[in-house]
Amino acid sequence: MSTKQATRKKKDSNVKKTDNLKKEVEKLKQELKEKNDKLLRSYADLQNYQKRMEKELQIREVETKKKYISELIDLNELLKKACEDDDPKAGLKLMINNIENFFEKEQIKYINCMGKKFDHNLHHAVNTVEDDDCESETIVEEVKKGYMINDKILRPSHVIVAKKKENE
């Protein structure tokens, strides 16, 4: 057994090792390429999904608008007629009735606030007045009516709230 032989043997095994490693690298490269492709595809999918959702949202928005605007169109036509009527009161009352029925159907409810205690969940205070006759924080004037939709706030009542004079 010469040293030459031993060197050759070692060399052979090194070549073999290198070959194996090269193969391994190739395999990993291929795997990485596939994984990368998959990753990019899932991101592209996500972006395409986002685009589709945006489109769908727009369509839905238009559909919702249509529903409410067609109610408004009807109302507008009737108001025009009322305008030409010398005594439109009865007609107007019916129209109000219709709108209120529509509100009821859509679960829109008026927030009854006069004389109640101010509640930041339902009311928006635009001003206060000094008033010793009633409890502090009582709503004494309704500036703009508030409404609920499906038990959620649609818009708060805009109110003026009573305040006791400072006793200083």
Add this chain to the structure above:
Amino acid sequence: MGKIIGIDLGTTNSEASVMESGKPTVIKSSEGQPYFPSVVAFTKDGEMLVGETAKRQAVTNPEGTIHRIKRKMGRSEKVKAHGKSYSPEQISAFILQKIKKDAEEFLGEKISDAVITVPAYFNDDQRQATKDAGKIAGLNVKRIINEPTAASLAYGLDKEGDHKIAVYDFGGGTFDITLMEVGDGVFEVLSTNGDTQLGGSDMDQALVDYLIKDFEKENNVDLKNDPKAFQRLLEAAENAKMELSSTLQTDINLPYITVVDNEPKHLEIKLTRAKFEEIIAPIVNKTGQPCKQALKDAKLKPSDIDHVVLVGGTTRIPVVKKKVEEIFGKTPKRDVDPMECVAIGAAVQAGILSGDIEKDIVLLDVTPLTLSIETLGGVATALIERNTTVPTKKGRVFSTAADSQPSVEINVLQGERPMAADNKSLGRFHLDGILPAPRGIPQIEVAFDIDVDGIINVSAKDLGTSKEQSIRVTGSTKLSDEEISRMKKDAEEHAEEDEKRKEKVEIRNNGDALAHSAQKTLDELKEKISDDDKKNIEEELKELREALAGDDVDKIKEKTEKLSQVLQKASTAIYQQAAQQAAQQQQAGAQAGSSDESSWSGHPSDDGKTIDADYKVKDEDKKKSDDDKKKKGKTD
């Protein structure tokens, strides 16, 4: 790692945004608004309110409500509420906490990291205080960046090489101008200036004053002392301001604004944009001086500025934009929502910090034009719509249009026109060896696979025999801009006539399909159909075939409908006989003929539109039905 959100912690309102697969999304508050009022309140009962609810009760609880805490950041002075004192960091932390909580609810995941913006003029103490506020709120503040830098990032100005930017930030209550220099993605503030008491609410007030004066002149009543009227005026003024950004004139109509001597009064004013601009001119002009000072401090001339970025809702007003153009001699950028610009920029910064993936996604290409294949009657049936992000793969199953059709031709098309001939053909190939079968039976799956480089692989596979053919098309996304815009323009210009042509083909295809299915019905169910019905069907079928031989589309349509009616009548009778199948008949849609065929041959029902491409046109039928090249849309 979780998402990092970007927060624009503002004086009156705060906004938040987050990157989702390379796109910024604005986070909504639990009240459903795209912003959070920067208001914190402590009620007498010891409850803490933040945002919208705090704002609502502000006037009833002035001693417990804290506004504009941003102005106190970095100072040691404390704010008091009902006897308790809080540091400005604490109050800001309450706002950030609310944003964090709502963002978590909005995104459905825990948020622990944030990028927060501050004005360019904030000193180290103020920046540290902002960072501390984040920490108190339970946020890991990844970075504090300048608001004008964030706005520039929202416009991608960090990628455009060395240049100078002016950021003109005109909000509801403050005005800031910042001049910056950017190079290699690094922003350096050259100078800042502004006015802390100037904003859009001053404009609303000026407009309300004008309306009150005008009304007083006409009616001798001062609406200022009528809180109900005043509230309505303020709202109307805000609306008019917004309206006049897009229209030249608006009507301010406030019926029953007040009552004088038992007589109701209405406010009715026509306001032109010119008049509005005259009213707000003093306010707009006040922004000129700070801009000039900023230029002077930075030792710059207006012509040295490469880009002007607009931030804040007030910059939506055309005359404000004009003023900016006048100062800097340049058309400002404004395609990102000026209200959301800073928060979006903070989210962009957060995206960069959170890793490279986000950067890669931004670079994904889209298909510039729709990719389709030619189907029956020369219609282009889209497989991949325009603007689809690649890489992507879409497949769809088609079928033959004639009995015993041995091959199909796939003609790959690019373009927006509905008819194949008007689009660009990228290549075509045949798939042969389809087993002899009645039309509509073979299932051929056509798939478009576009890789990240825009190379399209189109394959067609006979699902029955597993035979497959494919073609590679390179450079589909590499069209020149002129080519793309020409093709889009073509499509727009011809939209109407194209639609008509397509409709004609569809009517013909429908008629042809129904004729085919009627014949089949007659052949297969002759025992079950009554003689009367049979005679009717035969007559109508003959007439439809005659119509199909001609060019009168209206006639084809009419005859198709007639045949459809008699067929329906006949099939209803059959179904009544076989009552257990009645439910099936109900499914037959508007295209009774086609659906009938589907159910009789045991196919899953298609939607009306794809089935239209189902069958060959008559002319071709006559020529050579075996060599049919057209195919039908079946299922996705």
